[in-house]
Amino acid sequence: MPASDTQVSVESVGRLERRMTLRLPAERLENQVGGRLREIARTARIKGFRPGKVPTKVVEQRYGQQVRAEVLDGLLREGFDEAVRDNALRIAGNPRIEPADADAGAGELSYVATFELVPEFGEIDVTKLQVVRHSAEVAEADIDRMIENLRQQRRSWSAVTRPAREGDAVDVETWSQAGDERLPAQGVERGVDVIGSGAMLPEIEAALTGMSAGEEKSIEVVFPEQWRVPQLAGRTVQVHLKAEQVSEPVLPEVDPAFIRSFGVKSGELAQFRTEIRNNLERELKGALMNRLRREVGEQLVAAYAEVELPPRLVEQEARGMAQQALQQARQQGQQIAALPDNAHEPFLDAARKRVLVGLLVGEVARRNELRLDPKRLNELLRLIASTYEEPQQVIELYRNDPQLMSGLQARAMEEQVIDWIAERAQHTEQALTFQEAIGP
DSSP states (O other): OOGGGSEEEEEESSSSEEEEEEEEEHHHHHHHHHHHHHHHHHHOOOTTSOTTOOOHHHHHHHHHHHHHHHHHHHHHHHHHHHHHHHTTOOEEEEEEEEEOSSOOOTTEEEEEEEEEEOOOOOOOOGGGOEEEEEEOOOOHHHHHHHHHHHHHHTOEEEEESSOOOTTOEEEEEEEEEETTEEESSSSOEEEEEETTSOSSOHHHHHHHTTOOTTOEEEEEEEOOTTOSSTTTTTOEEEEEEEEEEEEEEEOOOOOHHHHHTTTOTTOOHHHHHHHHHHHHHHHHHHHHHHHHHHHHHHHHHHHTTTSOOOHHHHHHHHHHHHHHHHHHHHHTTOOOOSOOTTTTGGGHHHHHHHHHHHHHHHHHHHHTTOOOOHHHHHHHHHHHHTTSSOHHHHHHHHHHOHHHHHHHHHHHHHHHHHHHHHHHSEEEEEEOOHHHHHOO
């Protein structure tokens, strides 16, 4: 049966929120479920039965619940999408579809879809926007700096008898006295600090500077309020230090063996520098796009700040941002339990801006009939893949995963629209160095 046998009614429950009731014949669902189960029965391989000879009841027990859920979801999505087209609705975010509270009529299934609409933006004249377009190039000095960074990554250490200075590694033993409490209660904690790396608090790194192997000292340290050790957080503590060993870095020569270790099979310096330049140019391209996205986004937010936004969509975005912040904090070693229900509230302002820009970008694309350029999508995919050791595997991963590819298409389309807006806006050019461009 066509989707038109689904009965649909739409009502307003707010300026931007709508409620759609969908009623479809139960017979239609059962017919499609039965047909799908019969298809499965012809090919299913279940232990104890020959292929194609599995009893219907066994197939129903094994696959019935999953098939029923998939068919029902498909029918509801089909009816919803048709109703959206028929009523010329522009949806913001994803609908929430749930069984209706009220009983459906005999032989009917009834569901309610709650969703929000894209607000009315009125005229969107991007030529009035003032955008700064940044430009930068990769210089030979940037390649030299990257080679030096790579040497630092491959450095080894050699023990010295002189006092420690910036850049040296100090094997250090520590214990702390916080009031009447000693941490650790017995013994010491051992670690290695490269002076100047920021791995330890500035007061501790300053104290290690000038110490020689075997030397000890005690210093007073004020620990931050959010310190990872609760007994020390926000307190003034006596920290005892003992330098066990001081080592200076030994950097490798940029010879063929060093160059080959980064995948340049020829071992030639010229080719190594070319590879580095290509990588830096890809990084620079991404950084300049991020700057342009921020520039255009800030202008759009300023121009359309008064537009009412879908509240549920904003809340969802804020909750997603709070969840990302939680994950980052955990990755940094912070012990944080589940988020409280109001944890998203500090992110609401940023979420509103992000939602506003996203809706405006989508509206610009719709009004100007912009379509995703396949070349741009492929370039973005290659850019992402190039940051991994096996680029081709990453490309295949994206091409075989609809969810990953959908996210990539959305990002590529956003960048394409941002470029389109920037080209038509009033803009000024500002040249940056490579370091400035990739910086915050």
